[in-house]
Amino acid sequence: MAITLHLGDITADDRAEAIVNAANSSLLRGGGVDGAIHDAAGPALLEECRLIGGCPTGEVRVTGAGRLGARCIIHAVGPVFAGGARGESELLGSCYHAAIEAAAAHGCATVALPAISTGAYGYPLDGAAAVAVGAVDAAMRAHDTVREARFWLFDERAYGAFTVALEALGTTPTRAGAGGASRRAS
Ligand code: ADP
Secondary structure (H helix, E strand, O other), rough: OOOEHHHHHHHOOOOOOOOEEEEEEOOOOOOOHHHHHHHOOOHHHHHHHHHHHHOOOOOOEEEOOOOOOOOOEEEEEOOOOOOOOOOOHHHHHHHHEEEHHHHHHOOOOOEEEEOOOOOOOOOOOOHHHHHHEEEEHHHHHHHOOOOOOEEEEHHHHHHHHHHHHHHOOOOOOEEOOOOOEEEEEO
């Protein structure tokens, strides 16, 4: 299994079978990653999200991927950061765990993920990165049909925070070509 880091726009991933979206609890189109995914997927995605009717914080819902090359989109609702004492880290970890579980349930071995909650929802980057890689690593050990988690980081600061978090998991990330870093474990 591998966790790899990529700099740029998650909708440019042409290898992922599932793309995780940082959605809001209405599941209706928002800004940031959500807006970019809706733009790339096309209007059918919003119709499908409307039919689902919402999703609690810390959980995920799965839809088709519209015009995107992936097989499905996993909409994960991260917490709004409110100081850190309102269960934000557990809710963020729960999103990532549920996302990997959903990818496994849908037979997706390669998953692209954004840095959930670190934009409009205000979760501090370093803490969010540690929760994200820790939860994804644990979830992939529990669901070993998911072989690669590809984190897409939108700027160098986010990329740096995830690099540090990956190193803290125990293995020094190695450059994986084309701007990627990865940590591989058996
Ligand atoms: P949230 O509401 O969960 O905070 P945002 O979409 O506002 O979600 O931001 C989450 C993270 O995704 C931020 O770090 C932001 O810089 C980043 N981001 C925004 N657009 C994209 C994109 N197209 N691809 C990858 N990451 C993105």
